[in-house]
Amino acid sequence: MVDIATRVYNHKWKIDPIVRSLIDTDFYKLLMCQSVFRNRPDTTVTFSLINRSKDIRLADLIDEGELREQLDHVRGLSLSRGESTWLRGNTFYGKRQMFRPDFMEFLEGMRLPAYHLEKRDGQYELTFEGKWPEVMLWEIPALTILMELRSRAVLRDMGRFELQVLYARAMTRLWEKIQVLRQLPDLRIADFGTRRRHSFLWQDWCVQAMIEGLGDRFIGTSNCLIAMRRDIEAIGTNAHELPMVYAALAENDADLREAPYEVLADWHEEHEGNLRVILPDTYGSKGFLEQAPDWLAGWTGIRIDSGDPAAGAELAIKWWQDRGEDPRRKLIIFSDGLDVDKIVSLYHQFHGRVKVSFGWGTLLTNDFRDLVPDNGLAPFSLVCKAVAANGRPTVKLSDNPSKATGPAAEIERYKRVFDVGEQVAQKVVV
Amino acid sequence: MVDIATRVYNHKWKIDPIVRSLIDTDFYKLLMCQSVFRNRPDTTVTFSLINRSKDIRLADLIDEGELREQLDHVRGLSLSRGESTWLRGNTFYGKRQMFRPDFMEFLEGMRLPAYHLEKRDGQYELTFEGKWPEVMLWEIPALTILMELRSRAVLRDMGRFELQVLYARAMTRLWEKIQVLRQLPDLRIADFGTRRRHSFLWQDWCVQAMIEGLGDRFIGTSNCLIAMRRDIEAIGTNAHELPMVYAALAENDADLREAPYEVLADWHEEHEGNLRVILPDTYGSKGFLEQAPDWLAGWTGIRIDSGDPAAGAELAIKWWQDRGEDPRRKLIIFSDGLDVDKIVSLYHQFHGRVKVSFGWGTLLTNDFRDLVPDNGLAPFSLVCKAVAANGRPTVKLSDNPSKATGPAAEIERYKRVFDVGEQVAQKVVV
Structure with missing residues (x-):
């Protein structure tokens, strides 16, 4: 009826x-x-x-x-x-x-x-x-x-059946990814795909598929509405906008150099445990970690959001070791341009050496690659x-x-102040 | 709501x-x-x-x-x-x-x-x-x-998402088959898949997909209810049960030999045009066609429902030629164990030489091969x-x-009466 x-x-x-x-x-x-x-x-x-x-x-x-x-x-x-x-x-x-x-x-x-x-x-x-x-x-x-x-x-302009088959294909694709991820016994993975999702309903479907397919290995979603409705954990800590704005407000180079740590000092006061996650890459992870105060090494973990993720994780592990911390008690969250192959290889490389977690974004909630003519949904x-x-x-x-953004002269100034050396360019997909 | x-x-x-x-x-x-x-x-x-x-x-x-x-x-x-x-x-x-x-x-x-x-x-x-x-x-x-x-x-015992993905996969599979069939400009194909369908709703979906994907090349369905509801042609002519029962009723070998032609004589009286389609294989196509009365060669077409389909079609073409008929005005309906590859190859072999039509059955409405563990839906x-x-x-x-059925002694008697020589065994899938 x-x-x-x-x-x-x-x-x-x-x-x-x-x-x-x-x-x-x-x-x-x-x-x-x-x-x-x-x-x-x-x-x-x-x-x-x-x-x-x-x-x-x-x-x-x-x-x-x-x-x-x-x-x-x-x-x-x-x-x-x-x-x-x-x-x-x-x-x-x-x-x-x-x-x-x-x-x-x-x-x-x-x-x-x-x-x-x-x-x-x-x-x-x-x-x-x-x-x-x-x-x-x-x-x-x-x-x-x-x-x-x-x-x-x-x-x-797509017909009813073309649409149905489009979503059937996208569902099949995600389910096959989930089947691969099921093979990783200690996986911890979250949905970070709100911002570049195909649509709200599709993100909601993806989350349900992760719940069904991964059980406890799916630790939650960054999306508050979906977390509330599906009764799962809301996940997230902090992002680049904090150091970017703090840095812009700095009156001179010395203040600028301190700005990223000031952000985390404010954060340190407010939060503990799993919320104490360092995002080190805003002005180059290497310099950031080298110059970091010792109390930062006591934080729970680091999120790797740009550059070669394995190299970033090795850098963090070495940094913790240098500061007398046990990496096996530390958390590394990978969140940059992930898809299944990369998740599997990072899992195998770092599982057991640190606590590993994944924030899966665009290729969780918007993988419609090659599903329409001219790849129009890439x-x-x-x-x-x-x-x-x-x-x-x-x-x-x-x-x-x-991924660098800002006026060219300012970019040069920041590179100098933060002592950013050679960087390897990576293709930005998403 | x-x-x-x-x-x-x-x-x-x-x-x-x-x-x-x-x-x-x-x-x-x-x-x-x-x-x-x-x-x-x-x-x-x-x-x-x-x-x-x-x-x-x-x-x-x-x-x-x-x-x-x-x-x-x-x-x-x-x-x-x-x-x-x-x-x-x-x-x-x-x-x-x-x-x-x-x-x-x-x-x-x-x-x-x-x-x-x-x-x-x-x-x-x-x-x-x-x-x-x-x-x-x-x-x-x-x-x-x-x-x-x-x-x-x-x-x-399957969960909600497993079911959704199962049907997503089956839909994707059928849609991909239809994309291949779209490449055949003069295709004429009908749904013959009622009897071995996965389910009623699935057959109905398959028919809708054929309508959407093939347009005029999809000529109808054998299923009356779906034909009525979807406002398309109901397709079909006659089947083996007529000659089988007529033959069983024959009082002696001479009557037995005539029984298959008696069926078609009754049919000839009732129907004309596209309904005059010979199903020659009940007791061997070769003998049937050789012994057939000339008026049968005037019928519209032949349905090939067992044996090697290309060989059966060549046999029919030769028979028409021998009886002075123009095969290009005749219809051959292939209906045995078809899937896309076989349809494409038969189309290319016979397109232009005869009118070709396909009755696609089980692998249209029930192709769930390898989609569940242990191939449980094969x-x-x-x-x-x-x-x-x-x-x-x-x-x-x-x-x-x-595919032979009946008591062994009777099978032998029929083989003798209908002069069935060597036959090549084919694997029966569906």
Whole structure:
């Protein structure tokens, strides 16, 4: 029987909203937001959407009106009572009340600020300017909206059966990956694929497949909404935006050199255990670790997010050993451009030597490679970054020179200050 | 929103019926039934289920109680008003009122007769005895019930995601086959897969995929219910049971030799055009064609249902030429154990020399090979045949000695009467 009421109701929607909840975002955005809200609430930042895959001409694919409707829809969202209850009451990483009452009050009252949208050279220039704790929450919705509108644009002309077979193939592909991962007995892997997902429903399917296929080896998702609905762990710690903004705010080279450690000192005060994870690569992992204060070596682990992952992990292991720490008690989280082959080989290389964990992103939630003509659903490299703080440009170097962002002169200055030597360029896929 | 009423309603079913309509059967059964109803209405026949794949122990897999429930359910069915209207009013092969009023009255009043069920050696002995026009209509429901109960038995312990991925894989596989078939510009292909389908819903999906993927090249389905619901052509002509029963009724060797032609003489009176299709292999195609009266060469085509299909087609072409017919105006229907490779190669070999058409059966509607552990869903060779008529055993030889059925002494007698020489054994897959 057709449920007439449901059908009529569905037809009433003016749009099919992509982001329907403020917690359809990465958990670490909320953790970082709380940190920013406490330590740097009045900083003014600019976030900007950057499509590193220039050949994907988003402004040709996606209608501007539709994009505005989706962005406007997100601006109308506020935290629901159930979402607030979940954030206030849930245990994250074994800790209750991770979110402080003053931060929760801010979040309950928060609405996403205005956006600025222009077309240029077949791309959208989408920027957000305002108070850091508000603007930063645009990153994930902006990315997921652009990603899903692109998917919809490519799927628009496909027939019902082509669509069904497309998803059948994508499901089969993911399930086959999961079958390979099942062979790794001590695997710990999480979904980090919110930002570049094919669509919300697809990410949700992927998470369910991971739950079903991997059981305890699947340790959770970075997506708060899915974590809440599927009753699994929300996963995440911190990201590059913290050192990037702290660094931009530094008054001189000496302060600049200290900025990344200042970030972690603030974090150290707030968090313990599994949340104490170093992200060392913002201005080169090698220099960062060499210059790091000893208390950092006491942290739980390191996340490797650029450069050759095996080399980065070996560097971390050596660093811990040099500082008198036992690497077998330390956690390494791999999170850069992972797919099954890389996960398997990193697992075998490091399993037993350190605690290994994987944050699987784009190729978990958006692997539609070669499934439509002209590879029109191939993943691409879209980011939404802090580009300025209090009027000063931000810089990111990472361990891969292809990923460096910021004005050229500033990049040179940062390279000098952080003593970044030779770096090996790696192809950026996603 | 959950549609509570629908959910409660679905839950009320005592069983999930496999056959829900008397026209969920092959079109040729109804055509033959009308012929039998007119020419041999009082013949008493026995039909029997025969599992040629002894290693599939159906009685171990399938619960006897469930089997009886399904068979009993079919006995409760009668032709619905809409089904009767469709049979009476539809145009089949360009002809209106193909089913005569007296036959339709019989069919509207018809209920399937009793069955006899026993377990023996891990198999079910399932037999039907009674008037030929009634008993013959058990063949397809009996097969589809056994096939689908076997599928259900294998799927019973699979999880929700395993099931979803199983069907995703099967869909992907069929869609890839269809992509290959799309390359053949003048293809004419029909679904002949009712009897050994994985399930009703799956056959219906396969038909929809063929409609979507092949357009006009898909010429219809043998399944009347699906043809009616999907508004496509019902396809079929006649089958071995006619010559088998006519032959069993023959009083002596001379009558026996004439029996297959007598069948077609009766058919000739009733039908013209595309329904005049010779099925020559019941007692060996070679002898059948050599001895055939000239008027048979005027028929529209030949169906090749056993033996090496290319050899059978060459034999037919030569026969037409010998009888002064132009093979390019003749139709050859291939219907034995087809899959894509064989279809493609037969198409290329015969396209342009004759009109070629394909009746694609088991590997259209039941290709789950290697998709579950131990290949538990591999298709197998289940048939439901007339084994006796008026107390005398029936015999089938076909062009493949592995397919011969009947008592050994009778097989020898038939081979002698029909002058069947050397035959090449072919492996029977489905």
